Amino acid sequence: MCGIVAYNGSREAYPIVLNGLKRLEYRGYDSTGICIVNGEPFIKKRRGKVADLESSINNVPIKGTIGMGHTRWATHGTPSDGNAHPHMSMNGHFIIIHNGIIENYGLLKSRLERRGYTFKSDTDTEILVNLIEYIYLKGNISAEIALRLALTKVVGAYGIVVICRDEPNMLIAARKGSPLVIGVGDNEYFVASDATPIIEHTNSVIFLNDNDIAIIRKNELTLKTIANEALIPNIQKIDLDIEEIEKNGFEHFMLKEIFEQPRSIEDTFRGRISADHKQIHLGGLYLVLPRLVKAKRLILIGCGTSWHAALVGEYLIEEFARIPVEVEYASEFRYRNPIIYKDDIVIAISQSGETADTLAAIKFARSAGALVLGICNVVGSSIPRETDAGVYTHAGPEIGVASTKAFTAQVTVLTLIALLLGRKRDIISQDHYEQLIAEMLAVPKKIEKILESSPKVEKVAEVFKDSTNFLYLGRGYFFPLALEGALKLKEISYIHAEGYPAAEMKHGPIALIDQKMPVVVIAPQDNSYEKVVSNVQEIKARDGVVISIVTEGDKLIRDISDYAIEIPKSSEIVESLLAIIPLQLLAYYIAVMRGCNVDQPRNLAKSVTVE
Numbered sequence: 001m002c003g004i005v006a007y008n009g010s011r012e013a014y015p016i017v018l019n020g021l022k023r024l025e026y027r028g029y030d031s032t033g034i035c036i037v038n039g040e041p042f043i044k045k046r047r048g049k050v051a052d053l054e055s056s057i058n059n060v061p062i063k064g065t066i067g068m069g070h071t072r073w074a075t076h077g078t079p080s081d082g083n084a085h086p087h088m089s090m091n092g093h094f095i096i097i098h099n100g101i102i103e104n105y106g107l108l109k110s111r112l113e114r115r116g117y118t119f120k121s122d123t124d125t126e127i128l129v130n131l132i133e134y135i136y137l138k139g140n141i142s143a144e145i146a147l148r149l150a151l152t153k154v155v156g157a158y159g160i161v162v163i164c165r166d167e168p169n170m171l172i173a174a175r176k177g178s179p180l181v182i183g184v185g186d187n188e189y190f191v192a193s194d195a196t197p198i199i200e201h202t203n204s205v206i207f208l209n210d211n212d213i214a215i216i217r218k219n220e221l222t223l224k225t226i227a228n229e230a231l232i233p234n235i236q237k238i239d240l241d242i243e244e245i246e247k248n249g250f251e252h253f254m255l256k257e258i259f260e261q262p263r264s265i266e267d268t269f270r271g272r273i274s275a276d277h278k279q280i281h282l283g284g285l286y287l288v289l290p291r292l293v294k295a296k297r298l299i300l301i302g303c304g305t306s307w308h309a310a311l312v313g314e315y316l317i318e319e320f321a322r323i324p325v326e327v328e329y330a331s332e333f334r335y336r337n338p339i340i341y342k343d344d345i346v347i348a349i350s351q352s353g354e355t356a357d358t359l360a361a362i363k364f365a366r367s368a369g370a371l372v373l374g375i376c377n378v379v380g381s382s383i384p385r386e387t388d389a390g391v392y393t394h395a396g397p398e399i400g401v402a403s404t405k406a407f408t409a410q411v412t413v414l415t416l417i418a419l420l421l422g423r424k425r426d427i428i429s430q431d432h433y434e435q436l437i438a439e440m441l442a443v444p445k446k447i448e449k450i451l452e453s454s455p456k457v458e459k460v461a462e463v464f465k466d467s468t469n470f471l472y473l474g475r476g477y478f479f480p481l482a483l484e485g486a487l488k489l490k491e492i493s494y495i496h497a498e499g500y501p502a503a504e505m506k507h508g509p510i511a512l513i514d515q516k517m518p519v520v521v522i523a524p525q526d527n528s529y530e531k532v533v534s535n536v537q538e539i540k541a542r543d544g545v546v547i548s549i550v551t552e553g554d555k556l557i558r559d560i561s562d563y564a565i566e567i568p569k570s571s572e573i574v575e576s577l578l579a580i581i582p583l584q585l586l587a588y589y590i591a592v593m594r595g596c597n598v599d600q601p602r603n604l605a606k607s608v609t610v611e
């Protein structure tokens, strides 16, 4: 969703804000804007990317040591110059950038209109900045008090930064529902939606909580709640390396992240498997482990790719730990009045830790009395703070909008949980447990081998880059992978693709099969292999074109497929971690060949902080 960044210190703000916007652009990229204050504010905003804004400024020197910027993913109002942030209040006292949605903007707008306010944009944000101004002028009070009062009238979510032109050396940041991080430097402060724009300046950060506000003057930071209760800043050190947020020679972040997977998976199980490879330890679950072991039901929730990881988790946990698992879209879970028992355990899965639907579902589950755990990638994000316990995936920052290494890290954590619970519940013997741990440990090397075959995947992509429809099929663990493979292709190449359980093909999708629609069949040699062979035969009998993902040395499916991509032989428990790699590569190469912006696909955003 939108990205916001701000600076207050003694250096020139413009390059810091602009660079920060480039780092945050993955959060939304339909329009962008900046405000730099040097006595009078300089504001420039426009539809398009940060690079467009930069070239429109055309090297005009912009002076000022306080400033802010915004990169937008439109919610209210189309992407346009006028709807881009920052927004200024009608009488020019306040300037705002905002990530989130003001849900009662209609009511607030009509009240302001009755008091003579007019609006230049279609955004909910402009209503908020005018509400602050109205309260400020009417009450003849300070900017900070006006802002706090205004926020008590707002229903919705916001991460905001506000500049009052009457106090031009001060920034005020406030958060409810949308993330904000403050960077504490040497006599300088940064504010951003996440730590990526901050890390090159300082690794000391404060994660704002809901209802917190930060008043940032030169050399002085005051934290309080919206209700004016003083807060002691909790400054934390974050462990994030600047290299991790650079492309490091890769053409795109997505490709870099695909190729990082041998390392990122290792990082996910680092320190969680004992040195003798006989035990799994998940420190974040230590206190809740007795409840998990006895759980009667687990409910896994997530959105997008994280939901697909949850589906793999369902298969793993049911098979190895024999605990019933339900998987729910976070958005549906919250609104369909589900039955939640007090002894249910809900596990929320999220790369960003900020997805609004997932956060709302967590709050709902907690209010129903369930224990709620999180599996998240971004350290310090909202979901780990809203859950009772959890496991970080430690995949490192994922910048490409289409999730790749975060997915394999989530599946790795879910595999560790399934094995740990399976052993604790005595479903799997110690010998079997150790064998499965060994399978896990072998995954990074096997992925390296698959990545070596990327030129082959690229050739297949060349053949199918102009297709308009794809079908992805898989059984068992490979059904969620079929969904994920299809999602990757849709997201970044805009080709229509559907994932289906292979056996369901005959109940509908088979009608679509012809020479023009490639069918990707994920068919490693597992216990449903023979059945998948029959499914491939059914496709070929109808002149379909098959690209198969097969186990090294496979003959049967390879011989009847048009193209086959091999993955190393391994146990079923880790095969989904391997088979997803060629699917990610196929989507990537097709998208590049079609000239699509793979890291910033149209209409999407990395972190969706609105419901």
Ligand code: G6P
Binding pocket: 303, 304, 305, 306, 349, 350, 351, 352, 353, 354, 355, 358, 401, 402, 403, 604, 605, 606, 607, 608
């Ligand atoms: C967005 C992203 C997807 C992601 C989904 C869930 O739609 O574009 O890649 O899978 O949100 O995000 P989360 O951060 O909760 O995993």
